[in-house]
Amino acid sequence: MTSQISDTPPRRAGARQWIGLAFLLLPTMLLTADLGVLWLATPPLSADLEPTSTELLWINDIYGFVIAGLLVLTGNLGDRFGRRRVLLIGAAAFTVASVVAAYAPNPLVLIGGRALLGVAGAAIMPATLALISHMFTGERQRARAIAMWVTALSAGIAIGPVISGVMLEHFWWGSVFLLGVPVMAAALIVTPFTVPEHANPDAKKLDFISMPLLLLTLLPLVLAIKNFGEHGLALWTVVPLVAGAVFGAVFVARQRSIDNPLLELSLFGQRTFTAALLLLFVGLAAMNGVEYVVPQYLQLVSGVPSAETGWLMVLPAVGLVIGSQATPLLTRRVRPAYVIAGGALFAVIGFVVLTTLPSDGSGVATAAVGTTVMMAGLAPITVLGTAIAVGAAPPAKAGQAAAVGQTSYELGLAFGIAATGSVMAAVYRGHVNDSAPAGVSKDVVAEAAGNYSGGVAVAERVPGELGSTLADVVRSGLTSGLHTAAVVSACLSVLLCGLSVWLLRKVPVTGAEESAADDERHDDKRHDDKRHDGERHDDEVLAEQHVRTTSSSTGA
Numbered sequence: 001m002t003s004q005i006s007d008t009p010p011r012r013a014g015a016r017q018w019i020g021l022a023f024l025l026l027p028t029m030l031l032t033a034d035l036g037v038l039w040l041a042t043p044p045l046s047a048d049l050e051p052t053s054t055e056l057l058w059i060n061d062i063y064g065f066v067i068a069g070l071l072v073l074t075g076n077l078g079d080r081f082g083r084r085r086v087l088l089i090g091a092a093a094f095t096v097a098s099v100v101a102a103y104a105p106n107p108l109v110l111i112g113g114r115a116l117l118g119v120a121g122a123a124i125m126p127a128t129l130a131l132i133s134h135m136f137t138g139e140r141q142r143a144r145a146i147a148m149w150v151t152a153l154s155a156g157i158a159i160g161p162v163i164s165g166v167m168l169e170h171f172w173w174g175s176v177f178l179l180g181v182p183v184m185a186a187a188l189i190v191t192p193f194t195v196p197e198h199a200n201p202d203a204k205k206l207d208f209i210s211m212p213l214l215l216l217t218l219l220p221l222v223l224a225i226k227n228f229g230e231h232g233l234a235l236w237t238v239v240p241l242v243a244g245a246v247f248g249a250v251f252v253a254r255q256r257s258i259d260n261p262l263l264e265l266s267l268f269g270q271r272t273f274t275a276a277l278l279l280l281f282v283g284l285a286a287m288n289g290v291e292y293v294v295p296q297y298l299q300l301v302s303g304v305p306s307a308e309t310g311w312l313m314v315l316p317a318v319g320l321v322i323g324s325q326a327t328p329l330l331t332r333r334v335r336p337a338y339v340i341a342g343g344a345l346f347a348v349i350g351f352v353v354l355t356t357l358p359s360d361g362s363g364v365a366t367a368a369v370g371t372t373v374m375m376a377g378l379a380p381i382t383v384l385g386t387a388i389a390v391g392a393a394p395p396a397k398a399g400q401a402a403a404v405g406q407t408s409y410e411l412g413l414a415f416g417i418a419a420t421g422s423v424m425a426a427v428y429r430g431h432v433n434d435s436a437p438a439g440v441s442k443d444v445v446a447e448a449a450g451n452y453s454g455g456v457a458v459a460e461r462v463p464g465e466l467g468s469t470l471a472d473v474v475r476s477g478l479t480s481g482l483h484t485a486a487v488v489s490a491c492l493s494v495l496l497c498g499l500s501v502w503l504l505r506k507v508p509v510t511g512a513e514e515s516a517a518d519d520e521r522h523d524d525k526r527h528d529d530k531r532h533d534g535e536r537h538d539d540e541v542l543a544e545q546h547v548r549t550t551s552s553s554t555g556a
Contacts, residue, residue, distance in 0.1 A: 017135045020194035021145055023187050024128045025152040027091055030183045031121045032156030034063065037164040037176040044173040051107035058111050066118025067125070068410035069219040073211055075126040075403025076262055080206065083127040083134075084197045090123030091184040091191075098181055102174035113177075126403035131195055133390050133402070143328040146387045150379075151324045157317055161310030169307070210262035213251040220244035222411065225418045264397055267404065275503035276389035277408040279340065279496060283381035284412030286347070286492035287374065289420030290354065291316065293485050294371050300456050301475045302361040312368055319372035323379025336384045337504035344497040347377025351490035359472075359479035374489075381496060382409075388507060416489075423488055424481035428455075431477035437469045448474055 038045070038060055045051075051059060078086040097120055101113030132149055136142040167175045220240035227237040255261040268274050295313060298304040304312065323343065330339045350373030357363040357370075386405050393401030432449035440462060448458040448470060455478070459471035 020135060020191070020196075021132065021148065023190045023194060024087075024131060025148060026183050027087075027094070027124050027187050028128050028149060029152040029156040029159075030094075030180050031067075031125060032153045033160035033163070034117060034121070034177075034180065035157070035160060037160050037179070041164055041168060041173045041176050044168065045110075048173060049104070049107050049110065051110075055107040055111065059107065059114060062111055063114045063118045063121070064410060064414065065219060065222050066115050067122045068222045068407055068414065069215050070119060070122035071126055071403040071407045071410070072214055072218075072263055072400065073403075074123045075130070075400045076206065077123070078127045078130055079397070079400060082197045083130045084191065084195050086123050087127035087131065087195075088188060088191060090120045090127065091187045094120035094124065095181055095184045095188075098177045098179075098184075102177040104174070125406050129386065129390065129402035129406070134395075135196065140328070140332070142391075143331065143383075143387055146390075147324050147328050147383045150383045150386065151321050153382075155317065155321065157320075159314075161306075161313060165307035165310045205260055207254070207258055207260050207262050210251065210254055210258075213247055213254060214262060216247040217244050217251050218407070220247070222414055225411070225414045228418045228422060263404070264400055267393055267397060267401060270392050272504070272507060273389055273392040273401065275499075276385045276392065277405060279381055279500055279503070280385035280389070280405060280408045281412040281415070282492055282496045282499065283340075283344070283378050283385065284409055285416035285419060286344075286489045286496060287378045287382075288413045288416035289492075290351065290374060290482075290486055290489045291371065292417045293420060293424055293482050294354070294367050297357065297367060297478065297482050298364060301359065301478055302364050302367075304364060312364070313371075315368045316371040316375040319374075319376035320379050320382070323376040324383050327380045327383045330380075331384065331509055333509060335505065335509055336380075336388060336507050337500045340380045340384055340500040340504070341497040343377045343380040344493045344500070345377070347374045347493045348490050350374030350377060351486045351493065354486040355483045357479055357482060359476040361475065370486075378493070378496075381500075385409075388504070420485040420488055424478075424485045426481075427484045428477040428481040431480050432473055435473045435476070437466050437473070439466045440470055444470075449477075 042056070042060070045059075046056060074086060074090075094117060097113050097116035101110055101117060104110035104113055129146070129149060132145050133142060136145045163179060164176045167179070221244035224237050224241035224244060227234070227240065231237055251263075252265065255263055255265050294316075295309050298309045298312060299306060327339060327343075334342075350370045353366060353370030353373065357366055386402075386409075389405040389408075390401050429449045432455065433445065436445040436448070444458060444462060448455045455474035456471055459467055459474050461467070462470055
């Protein structure tokens, strides 16, 4: 990988950098943990605040919406005003927003609190990655640090539901949001002493017209992806899609016409950078679609309680952690393209395992194994996609590169849920409509077919044998939908395999330039030693001549 982080030989990170990294990973972990805390808190939250279905949707989605829409903007703010400064402001805002969300008296306040959490999260995420890139200039150490950053993201995904379940056993639903307060407080105290400030000294002033244009481009596109997963290709999907495309065209035109663009379009002219973004999108779409569906199977088909489901989902996260930590070791000897491709093919094995899940609920172990294999196989793209994107960008644009990479990451997550969710819903709906027992009214069948999450509850309201039969049909339909979603994700993994070999085959093994720099420094040292030896020899000759001359003079 061509490193453009510095023109000087890379320096090895010391204890201060590694301590600073630890306190960059804490808020990073919290960001993804906050994505999953509502999985288990939704029932008690709904009973307390009584939100409408639309309000509940926004409570769950607004956090990710805002993060995806603001990442590029906050990355630019970090480039201009300092990444550590933006990180600390984000950490302070996250602390305040956590308290607002925890004690929200009504759904609207909770939506506002979650939106503010998204703003803070958008400030934190690209700042942490850009600071890591600045602190670790050696390719091997930087790859290891980024792998730890990805591991923190994975760990957050794993511990979010688990800690949420434990908190809900003892406290009210708002307690799940207070987890962020001590974490961010620690980051605010320690980070100023362990993480150096870094900004682009040549950053130009921000274009305040581009900022709303970027938001009006990304937020409608994210909304269109979400709506596609819920409604298919309906009006509510097409309208935001068209609006986002129009504003996007205006945004691009403005970036080309001004001297201080918010987004440096020249980044996309670099094949490696653009390829990394594409692969991140495809890989995360493949991963997150099934990751979202499997918990539904565990709870609705196998009847596993929510808290135990959270513990079971730790296993896939462990697979992701292992794959993330193994990736930098593999890329010392194998080109990143082939590491990503091999991992993608390994993930296909996991998806195939998931297509064998039975509809009688006995596939708990199979679901855990298949998902763990899938996550381990897709770990390389989560590590290398980010590392390659940041490494391909000039150091002055590291914040932008990190932000664009994370935007691709978030959009891949959203698209994965939307694509697999819509496919699963269509298969489920068709199965229930076609296989429902004849004695059940059409209205009940339509209600059961309309929402797979509530299908079992609808069937339980039907008395006698008809209700049991309808419940079996619902579980069978949900399992069939999961099988289809796994096939879709497997196809995405095969696509990831082919694209990585095609687009990244020329990217060298990690640390190739660092090793070359080490060799160059070693050669320089040997040259200096020879030169110094020569100088010492010359000095000795001159000294001897001086002694002889002095002796001759004395003798005379």
